[in-house]
Amino acid sequence: MATIDTSDTRSDVTPRRWLDAQRRHDGGAGRRALLAGASNGLFILLQMALIAWLVQSAVVQYAEPATLIWPALALIPVLLGRSLTQAWQETAGQQASQRVRSTVREQLLRRWAELGPVRLAGSSPAGLASQMVEQVEALDGYYARFLPQMWICVLVPLAILLLVFSLDWLAALFLLLAAPLIPLFMALVGMGAEKLNQQHFQLVQRLAGHFTDRIRGMTTLHLFGQTRSATGQVAAAADQYRRLNLRTLRVAFLSSAVLEFFASVAIAVLAIYIGFGLLGYIDWGPATELTLFTGLLILLLAPEFFQPLRTLAQHYHDRAAALGAAEQLMRLLASASEAPVERKATAAAEGNAPAVDLRGVTFGHKGRNPVCTDLNLTIERGELLALAGPSGSGKSTLLQLMAGFLQPDAGQVTIFGQPAGEQPMAWMDQRPCLIQGTWAENLRLTAPGASIEQMQDALRKTGLESLLNTQPDGLDTPLGEGGRGLSGGQARRLALARVFLAPAQLVLLDEPTTGLDAVSEAHIIQGLQQLIAEGRTLVVATHHPQLLEASSRTVRLELPRPVSEEPGHETE
Amino acid sequence: MxxxxxxxxxxWLRLLLQQRRRLWVGILLMAMxxxxxxxxxxxxGWxxxxxxxxxxxLAAGIAATLDIYVPGAGIRAFALSRTVSRYLERLYNHDTVLRLLADLRTTAFDRLTTLSGAHLTRLRAAEWLNRLTSDIDTLDNLYLRLxxxxxVSALGVALVAGLIALFLPLTGLVIGLWLAVLLVALTWGLARRSRRASAELSERLEQLRVHTVEHLQGLSExxxxxxxxxHQLELQLRTQALEQRQSEVVRHIAHANALGTFGIQSAVVMTLLATLLAFQSELISGPVAVMLPLAVMALGEAFALLPKAFGHWGGTVAAARRLNDESAPERLVSGTRSAPQKPHLHLDRVEVRYPAHRHWPALTDFTLDLPYGVRVGLVGPSGIGKSTVAHLVSGLLHPTGGRVTASEQPLATIDRSAWLARVGYMTQQTDLFNESVASNLLLARPEASDDELWQVLYKVGLDSLVRELPGQLETPVGEGGRQFSGGEARRLTLARLLLKDPDIVILDEPFSGLDTLTADGIRAVLEDWLPGRTLLAIGHDSSALPKVEHLVTMPVAGPLPDSR
Known part of the structure; x- marks a missing residue:
């Protein structure tokens, strides 16, 4: 299991370092990919040597066809080895990438849980979800292809260089002269790709923005009869994008053309040098000792010397994409982490401790007046406590403190004698989360073990039974996403059914009746009374007169600084 | 299948072929x-x-000559032409792809404009947009990848097999067939094998997104x-299912790559053995015997492009299928009759069911009468179908049951654009385009003068704000009107409405995001402007509406049978 690396909290962490730090999650697969790639290089060396040797014996030495059989047969395992190591490198690379991605996804989930619903409320779920989907996927190419290739790019050319050196040092010198140029190539290619990437991304985004802007506003375009001219604008924007983009590409492709050029020229120079050497036109250095075998082998290896680099250049955009994603991901993942909050689903209430106990609690949102200062509040078991006060007076914050979503700046919040957040409780707010799925799946979201009978019972208690009976497949009928098709009140009642299904003794409710139609409102109030009858403890933030009336106590919060506790309606 | x-x-291929000349030049450059x-x-090698x-x-003392200049020049020429043709090919083909992208976007957009409002408003917008753009991007690679x-590979095979056949006809034929089979395996065979897994990939990524959003939305609960x-475990299971598909596709591609390498290199070896034997039988010269296998070897470069492209065949087809589908569902057919003067609108027991939620009618058995010039307010909790009523009146949507008539004529039979020209509809969502203030306003009346623009801005109380902007009327509003606050953007859409001067005015939550003072100011402006027009105003309660003559409270009959 991965932990959030606290060493990453240093400010000097660059996206590059963060990416490298994640490598240890690949379970050695990255190293296997490298090993496979290096052996692939060796098989290529062997294959070329055997081919050159076959040519030498057949063409120069006029060897009997029978003597050629063994080297020809030896080529079969060599070719198999070459193909299999190639496939192995790809699959191992994919495995490395997959392990890293799945660890990063785990880290994201853990981090979200740590931050909790309140602190995450500032970011849009869609934006966070794109981190989980696109940004993590953007890491793929870096671990699967780029990283192994970066090492292969050093090892394989080096092996080829050594072999060529042993055959003909002068030919090796040609390659060696090209070798110092390799870092230069890489920089060139890199700069080109980076530039391409940055500009390209901006342009793509601008164009995509223009395009999605038009689609999003399609209704408006219809209403004003402007769809025809908008189509023209889309075409014009795409064309402008093309012209701007080509200007960048002209430069970006030049860098890889330079690489291509050197590779081609090296082959040409070697071929001519070898040819002249074999003709005996060069009578100094190692050229006099050239044979068809050595000459042909050098010629065959020359393209392979440059091939790893060309492959790397193709994967360069993988690196840029990963760096871009890393910058976003590390911002969330690398910030200081606290111990993860885990709730034991079966934690039992302890002794006779009060349901909720706030001792000297002080809390303030950053840069604003404190919501509460040195607040003491005890809620006994079985109470219905109402929190009242104008909006912005901190009713919700108080509930969030009790739920353990927020930690107080000072003081202590205990629930049934245990720190808040350690045991499960029932929670319901104004916008209950309804998921895309069936009725049953929605209810089991917070009560995974609920039986059909229990769910039906809970729906009966919230007055949704008759609606359920109209569903073609009962509990297995899909619910429209985001409660579409359910009215706001019905959605709220479904959330109340969740409360009935949960065994938790403490129920926290944030404005459960606001903005509801009369029918739903009545059902909710009736349901809350039933919860009290079951002996549960309820804390409700509300304005509703009927709920205030039914409460055993009301705590009134004020703007901007609370806190005065007044004994409320003692209805019992 | x-x-x-x-x-x-x-x-989409047909769209490609519109650029026929460019395509062939591109392919020619690749072949070069x-x-x-x-x-x-x-x-x-020769x-x-x-x-x-x-x-x-020569070493043996036998007089021999060899023309070294022609092959030497050939080597240099090929070295240069490889570089140059590659550079030109990349540039030219990327130009083609970008042209295609422009065509694709325009075509897709053009199709979208014919979709009914129901389809556009009810699809989950963000998810759908993401998908639409990425699907279009997938297709723009159709040419360069598939x-x-x-x-080009087929051309290469023909070239090399032909070259071999010049010297050794039978070997040329065998090698040609062998490579042709390999080509089919790496394209058609691979596409077939990986089709399902690859088609599922984008689907599963999308599912992961939906479930992640749900996870985050439900974090409190x-x-x-x-x-x-x-729930975290459930999410991880979904991730694993995605990863399984991904590695399946990668495995197929890796196997295909291995097969490609083995196929090409074994063809090299077979050619070599054949030429060496032919050399020893003195059918061909030594240089030719070496040259021919090397020609086969050089084909590897062309074949290496195939597996990655065809491993994702399924995904490409799935993208095309989704894009085809987007245009399939119920187009809104426009009527031909002219729009009646001073229309008396009537909604008679209408019902609306959206295609995605057939079990959940958004509106049932709803009746509303709007004589010309009347002002009606429609209030009720959210999700009750108020905006659906607005869509019906505007003509963006036709009911699935019941009738909407304008002066006794069914709305569906009236020319749509003529009707829309009469309607001023301020939707619940504030739609501004990332262009200048002026062009956002001019949508309503392209021929309006600057004076008229300033006048409507004055009416909604935005003139002083716009005057302080760096480019005044020409200042861009930012994506979705981001440069403006929610209330300012809302007022800008209202100004646009005032400029249009419609007969029928529909205001959906007109004052959302406005403070009371501004809202009161706008109420007064509307009070002057509204007489002589029909008004349908929508809000959660009457305090959110301008002054109306009649107030209709929904649910009149709720969208669903309720327990009471």
């Missing part, structure tokens, strides 16, 4: 690159062998109820 794949791609690679290696043999003769490379770990 295959047939239907091609049927799916047909409209491959040809140069073949030429470079082939001539070099040259080395020829020099070696001549060198041996169309050109197999053709999941945390409080203590079921967060449980």
């Amino acid at each position: 295959k047939q239907s794949d091609f049927d799916t791609l047909t409209p 690159t491959v040809g140069s690679a073949v030429g470079l290696l082939t001539v070099s 040259f080395i062998t020829a020099t070696a043999l001549t060198g041996l003769l 169309f050109a490379p197999p053709l 999941l945390t409080a109820f203590g079921t967060l770990n449980h």
Whole structure:
């Protein structure tokens, strides 16, 4: 299991370092990919040597066809080895990438849980979800292809260089002269790709923005009869994008053309040098000792010397994409982490401790007046406590403190004698989360073990039974996403059914009746009374007169600084 | 199955073929690159062998000559042409792809404009947009990945097999067939094998997104109820299912790559053995015996492009299929009758069911009468179908049951654009385009003068704000009107409405995001402007509406049978 690396909290962490730090999650697969790639290089060396040797014996030495059989047969395992190591490198690379991605996804989930619903409320779920989907996927190419290739790019050319050196040092010198140029190539290619990437991304985004802007506003375009001219604008924007983009590409492709050029020229120079050497036109250095075998082998290896680099250049955009994603991901993942909050689903209430106990609690949102200062509040078991006060007076914050979503700046919040957040409780707010799925799946979201009978019972208690009976497949009928098709009140009642299904003794409710139609409102109030009858403890933030009336106590919060506790309606 | 794949791609291939000349030039350049690679290696191999043999003769004291200038020049020429043709090919083909992208976007957009409002408003907008753009991007690679490379490879095979056949006809034929089979395996075979897994990829990514969003939206409940770990595990299971598909696709591609390498290299070895035997039987010269296998070897470069492209065939087809689908569902057919003067609108027991939620009528048995010039307010909790009523009145949507009539004529029979020209509809969502303030206003009346623009801005109380902007009327509003606050953006859309001067005015939550003072100011402006027009105003309660004569409270009959 991965932990959030606290060493990453240093400010000097660059996206590059963060990416490298994640490598240890690949379970050695990255190293296997490298090993496979290096052996692939060796098989290529062997294959070329055997081919050159076959040519030498057949063409120069006029060897009997029978003597050629063994080297020809030896080529079969060599070719198999070459193909299999190639496939192995790809699959191992994919495995490395997959392990890293799945660890990063785990880290994201853990981090979200740590931050909790309140602190995450500032970011849009869609934006966070794109981190989980696109940004993590953007890491793929870096671990699967780029990283192994970066090492292969050093090892394989080096092996080829050594072999060529042993055959003909002068030919090796040609390659060696090209070798110092390799870092230069890489920089060139890199700069080109980076530039391409940055500009390209901006342009793509601008164009995509223009395009999605038009689609999003399609209704408006219809209403004003402007769809025809908008189509023209889309075409014009795409064309402008093309012209701007080509200007960048002209430069970006030049860098890889330079690489291509050197590779081609090296082959040409070697071929001519070898040819002249074999003709005996060069009578100094190692050229006099050239044979068809050595000459042909050098010629065959020359393209392979440059091939790893060309492959790397193709994967360069993988690196840029990963760096871009890393910058976003590390911002969330690398910030200081606290111990993860885990709730034991079966934690039992302890002794006779009060349901909720706030001792000297002080809390303030950053840069604003404190919501509460040195607040003491005890809620006994079985109470219905109402929190009242104008909006912005901190009713919700108080509930969030009790739920353990927020930690107080000072003081202590205990629930049934245990720190808040350690045991499960029932929670319901104004916008209950309804998921895309069936009725049953929605209810089991917070009560995974609920039986059909229990769910039906809970729906009966919230007055949704008759609606359920109209569903073609009962509990297995899909619910429209985001409660579409359910009215706001019905959605709220479904959330109340969740409360009935949960065994938790403490129920926290944030404005459960606001903005509801009369029918739903009545059902909710009736349901809350039933919860009290079951002996549960309820804390409700509300304005509703009927709920205030039914409460055993009301705590009134004020703007901007609370806190005065007044004994409320003692209805019992 | 295959047939239907091609049927799916047909409209997009047809779009490709509109650029026929560019496509062939692009393919020619690609073929030149491959040809140069073949030429470079082939001539070099020939040259080395020829020099070696001549060198041996010379060393043995036998007089021999070899023209070194022609092959030498050939080698240099091929080295240069490989680089140049590759550079030109990349540039030219990217230009083509960008042109295609422009065509694709325009075509897709054009199709979208014919979709009914119901379809556009009810689809989950963000998810759908993401998908639409990424699907279009997938298709713009159709040419560079799926169309050109197999053709170029086939050309290369023909070239090399033909070259061999010049010297050894039978070997040429065998090698040609062998490579042709390999080509089919790497394209058609691979596409078939990986089709399903690859088609599922984008689907599963999308599912992961939906479930992640749900996880985040439900974080309060999941945390409080203590079921967060449980749900995290579920999410991880979904991730694993995605990863399984991904590695399946990668495995198919890796196997295909291995097969490609083995196929090409074994063809090299077979050619080599055949030429060496032919050399020993004195059918061909030594240099030719070396040259021919090297020609086969140089083909590897062309074949290497195939597996990655065809491993994602399923995904490409799936993208095309989704894009085809977007245009399939119920188009809004426009009527032909002219719009009546001073229309008396009537909604008679209408029902609306959206295609995605057939079980959940958004509106049932709803009746509303709007004589010309009347002002009606429609209030009720959210999700009750108020905006659906607005859509019906505007003509963006036709009911699935009941009738909407304008002065006794069914709205569906009236020319749509003529009707829309009469309607001023301020939707619940504030739609501003990322362009200048002026062009956002001019949508309503393209011929309006600057004076008129300033006048409407004055009416909604935005003139002083716009005057302070750096470019005044020409200042961009930012994406979705981001440069403006929610209330300011809302007022800008209202100004646009005032400029249009419609007969029928529909205001959906007109004052959302406005403070009371501004809202009161706008109420006064509307009070002057509204007489002589029909008004349908929508809000959660009457305090959110301008002054109306009648107030209709929904649910009149709720969208669903209720328990009471």
